[in-house]
Amino acid sequence: MSDSRDDFIIAIRYALLKKSTKQKFSLFFLIILSIATITLDRSSLSVMSTSRAVLNDLIYQVASITSVPGKSINYLAKVKKNYFSIYEQNKFLQDEVIKLKNNQFNNIFLRTEIDNLKKILTLTDTRSLEGDISIPARIILDQKSPYMQSLLANKGTKNGILKGMSVFSKNILIGTVVEVNYMTSRILLLTDLNSKIPVIIQNSDVNAILSGGGSKNDFFLEYLPDEFNLEPDQVIFTSGKGGFLAAGIPVAQSYLNKKNEVAIKALADPDQASIIFINNGQLNK
C-alpha cells in the first residue's frame, strides 16, 4: 500500500520536475509562472496594463493576418448563399422599400409635430453636438468564442478612442468599447452575455435592461414589471438612463420565433459589420 503511494508520488514528481532532452522548462515552473501571470494580470499595476496593451496590439495585428483563411471561407460561403437567394432577396427588398417609404413619410410628419410641440412647450434640444463626432474604424478581427463575443477595431487611444464609447454599424448600435490599446480596441457586442444596457420599449413607459444571450436572435429583458407582456414587432430603444447612452437609439426588436414565443432579436447584424463608427454615446452621424 505504502509502496504504491510512493510510486504515485514519484511519478507525479517526475512528471512535474523532469525535463526531457528538448524541454527547456519544467512543467512545475511553467504552472507557477501561469498562476503568477493570472495574479499579476488581475492586479491594477500600471506596468501590467501598459505591457498588456503592447501585447494586445502586437497579437491583434498578427491575429488579423492569421484569420484571413477563415474569413475567406466565410466570404465564399456568403457569396454562394447570396447567389442562390437573389430572387427571394429582391422580392423581400422591394416589399421593404415600400414599407420604408411609408415609414419615412410618417417620420417626417412625427418630427415636424415634435418640433412644433417643443416650440409650444419652449423645450430646447438636449442632443449635444460635440458628442456627435464619430470616429470611423475597420474591424480587423471577429472574435466570437463561447466565452466572449467581441470585435477588434483598428483604432485605439492614438485616435481618441476611450473605454466605454459606443459603437455603431450602419447607424445601429452594436456594442461598446471595453478595452483600449494604443492602436487597437476591443468592442463588446450587445449579443454577449456580459452586455447590459438600459432600454425602453416602444409604445410603453416600461424601463428594462437588455442583456445579450449569445446570438443576434437571442436577447432577453431583465427587471420587467410582472404584469408586462411583450408583443411581437415592438422596437426596443435605449432609455438614456445613467447617461451612458443617448436616449432613443433603436437596438432590438421583438418577434415570434419558431416555437411561436415572443423573442428579441438585434436590429444590427454584427457579422456584417466591417466599417464601424465609434462615438461617445450620441446618435451616429
Place this chain on the structure above:
Amino acid sequence: MTFYKIKDVILSFFPLLLLYFLSFSSFETLKEFSNLIIFSFNLQMILIYFYVLKYPDMLGYGHIFIAGIINDTAIGIPLGTSSLSYLILSFITTYIRNATIRSKMTAEWVIFLPIVFLSNLIYFIVINSFSNLSFYYVELLRNSFFTFLFFPFFYYFFSFLSKLNKKEK
C-alpha cells in the same frame, strides 16, 4: 531537393505551427460554418494531448505556455488562463505517458475525457474567480464533449503526419 527540405521542416514543426496558428486565430468554434457552430471543439487540447503523449520532443512546454498567453490575449480573457489549463493537461498527459507500458488508441481516448473535463474545469474556475465574464456553462460542456468525440479522427491524422515525418528522416 529544396522541396524535400521544406517539406521536412514543415512536418517537423507542424505541431508548433498549428498550435500557434490556432492560438492566434482563437479557433474554438466552427464560426465560419454557422450551421456547424454546435459542433465547436478545442483543437488545441487534442493537439497538446496527442503530441505530449506520443512525441513530447516535438512540442515544448514553453511553447504551450506562450500559445496559451496568445490565445488569452486574442479571446480577451485573463492572461495565463489558457496556459494554466493547457499545462495541467500536459502534466496529466505526461503522468499517463510515464505510467503506461503499452499504448492503445481506445485507452488513450477514454482517458482523454476526464483530462479534458479537468482542464476545462481549471479554465472555468480561473475565469469565474479572476474576471467578471459570464458565459453559458453548457457551451463549455458541449465544447468538452465534442473535443473528446473528435479525438480519434485527429489521432489518426496526426499519427499519419508523424509517420510521414519519420519516413522523411
